[in-house]
Amino acid sequence: MVVIREKGIICELDDAAPSSSQVVAANPLAKVPTLILDDGRALYDSSIIVEYLDGLVATPKLIPEKFEERIEVKRWEALGNGIMDAAVAISHENREPKETRKGPDFYAKQQRKIDAGLATMEKDLNDEEFCHGDTFTLADIACGCTLICVDIRLPKMDWRKHFPALARHLARIVKRGSFNIL
Known part of the structure; x- marks a missing residue:
């Protein structure tokens, strides 16, 4: 959520428990965080989600290119x-x-x-x-x-x-x- 706020990304946040049916349906590992993309695909694991969000919005750049x-x-x-x-x-x-x-x-x-x-x-x-x-x-x-x-x-x-x-x-x-x- 810190990255979402730093990047100024507008999205729907759901404070779902890992065992919730929504998380289990989206993430085979039944873990949070899980990011459900507009096309329905899900990303899981903080490091992958952060990488995606940093590439989604150009600035501020949180992960350097070099x-x-x-x-x-x-x-x-x-x-x-x-x-x-x-x-x-x-x-x-x-x-x-x-x-x-x-x-x-x-x-x-x-x-x-x-x-x-x-x-x-x-x-x-x-x-x-x-x-x-x-x-x-x-x-x-x-x-x-x-x-x-x-x-x-x-x-x-x-x-x-x-x-x-x-x-x-x-x-x-x-x-x-x-x-x-x-």
């Missing part, structure tokens, strides 16, 4: 996705009955992924205004969404204390209108 820059932005996206996957895994596991939870090794493994991922983001951001280059890109969206996800899924994790550049970056980018929906 190969090296594009790869760097997509690297931020992949890193964010990995951190979010680990945060969601912990959050889901916390909802399981205690007797069926996977145990401390599972939690430690997921937490290491989050910590290492955030440390990499912190180092790479290096107090710059943007995650990559001199303009707002998908890298900044990925970073912001990742940090918000960690806040929501792991509210007791005090990542701001350990990653102050990320904390400052999030404080800046959530002021953008596109992040008002989160």
Whole structure:
């Protein structure tokens, strides 16, 4: 939704659950997000949807055209996705009955992924205004969404204390209108 707002795309949004009949009919994986195109085809997975939306509307360009820059932005996206996957895994596991939870090794493994991922983001951001280059890109969206996800899924994790550049970056980018929906 952040990309839709950044690009100024007008579309119908439906807050459907992954198990809803509409999502199941459109997406064989029964996952959200799913983007249903005007011709009825469906796109699934955030990275494909973002790629489509960035190509659909020329400006602002969120994924650079130049190969090296594009790869760097997509690297931020992949890193964010990995951190979010680990945060969601912990959050889901916390909802399981205690007797069926996977145990401390599972939690430690997921937490290491989050910590290492955030440390990499912190180092790479290096107090710059943007995650990559001199303009707002998908890298900044990925970073912001990742940090918000960690806040929501792991509210007791005090990542701001350990990653102050990320904390400052999030404080800046959530002021953008596109992040008002989160």
